[in-house]
Amino acid sequence: MVRHVRFADMSERSLDLDDFSDRIERPHGGLRREAEERRARTGLPAGALGRLDELGEWLGTAQARVPVRPVAAPRLVVFAGDHGVARLGVSTREAGDAHALVREALDGASPAAVLARQFDVPLRVVDMALDCDPAQLPAEVTRHRVRRSGGRLDIEDTLTLQEAEEAFRAGMTVADEEADAGTDLVVLGDLSVGGTTAAGTLVAALCGTDASVVTGRGGSGIDDLTWMRKCAAIRDGLRRARPVLGDQLQLLATVGGADLTAMTGFLLQSAVRHTPVILDGVVSAACALVAQRIAFRAPDWWLAGQAGGEPAQTRALDRMALDPLLEQGVAVGGGVGGLLALPLVRAAGALAAELPQRPADGEDGPDGAGPSEPAGRADGESVLDAT
Structure with a gap:
């Protein structure tokens, strides 16, 4: 049996997702x-x-x-990034404001940071595409950054294919680092502005549904007008995603963004390394759905922490036959839902x-x-x- 296959074992050759x-x-x-x-x-x-x-x-x-x-050694790993689609007003937060969420988490003031401290779980934040000067954050947070923010998924690719491969490999590297450090269970979270729009687009594309079916209110609790803008963005992104459904890396480059691409690589390499993962909300569920398309056995290594009420999350988990451990309706993100499920697993x-x-x-x-x-x-x- 292949067990502990490090990312370094593949580093000298081109990334081939079929290997997974x-x-x-x-x-x-x-x-x-x-x-x-x-x-x-x-x-x-x-x-x-x-x-x-x-x-x-x-x-x-x-x-x-x-x-x-x-x-004995769980870890909360959070991937962070800004999405260009946020400039359309699809969230109550300003576009490019995800760095404030990251700063709050690092300062121990976010809901996820409070729970991580309560449960004695170390927190790791990985900046993939935050729209801020890297000097504003610790070097260990920004060292994997691929770019500053992402393209608008409704009219342009969120990443170049080269950037997508770099982000995917970064996620694999983080998975290897956690496995090598002895982490025996990961809670996977995200911090972004516009990330749920990217997630909804991926889920709609992979499940063959319309934008309105997967468009939720997000962690920020958007109003009806904002919901309509978000639905329109997912609709337009979906038109761009459908032609590249057969190429998962191109799909992530087209509408996913650097943080979601890295999370997908992280999930797959964690499965390679036999590291169990608890999924948090709609973003991690969308990445898991992409990863399942790449390697059908991978979901056996994941648990769904809780149902947050996002329709895209429900669709993705149903497709993977993952039954959430809790139904608390938590939509704040950052790993909160996954952390709430951790005591049950322990x-x-x-x-x-x-x-x-x-x-x-x-x-x-x-x-x-x-x-x-x-x-x-x-x-x-x-x-x-x-x-």
Whole structure:
């Protein structure tokens, strides 16, 4: 099995998205039955833990080990960028204002930053196309920037094809860096102005729907007139996206922008590296839908954190058969929805790892008496070395 394939292994040759179909494997389904049997030995009635059982099994198959290892090193990774389409007035925020959202997150004052601090989750922000002087932000934030803002998707490509490849590779690099650092679960978020318009265009194109079907109110709560402008922008972008549906990198260059392109590369390379990801809102869902077109096994490595009420998100998750863990209607972005789901995933991992196992009929527990040791022990552990 191919397991830890670094981006560097591909760096000397041209980017070929078809490679991902071969490099991405499904989580090890052979362990699911073993996880179910282990769960049955806890003595709890079937279904007593609800969806936590399913999540625990998912973690076990992703880690290729039973019992599962509790989530110990999660990370919130947020890709940021400005979109030229924002100049059409498709958001309540001013075009080019995404850097203010990033500054708020870095200062610990955004909703996602507050939750990340509460849950003890490190925050990483990756600037791909913010419309500001790079000197306004830390160098570790801006080092992957491809360009300053993006083109207007309704009348021009958001990126050149070369810029799209650069952004895609940047996302892959970030995924490798997180895997190498020991990150065992990523919450994927975004910060942008105009990003939900790009996301809606991608989802409409890939799902074969009209602009009005995918146009939502966004995290900024737009009014009816703004909604109409947003719908018109998606309609025009959709006309430009349909002719390039067969080339996913060209599609991202045409209407996606640098941040969404990087997120797509991040999702695919995370699947290659066997790093599970919790999707946040409509933008990450749209990128996941593009990534699924590239590698059909990739969604097995992702969870949908919560349903934010955006119609494009609902369409994308339905197409990938991903059922959100929560339905809180959070549309603020930045990773909030994904972070809200994180405690559930952590709880599932802890229960799958640490619930005591009862001895099977005719067996004694340790020292000939009582129940067996907790499942979190290394004794009796089943680990599939996939390296």
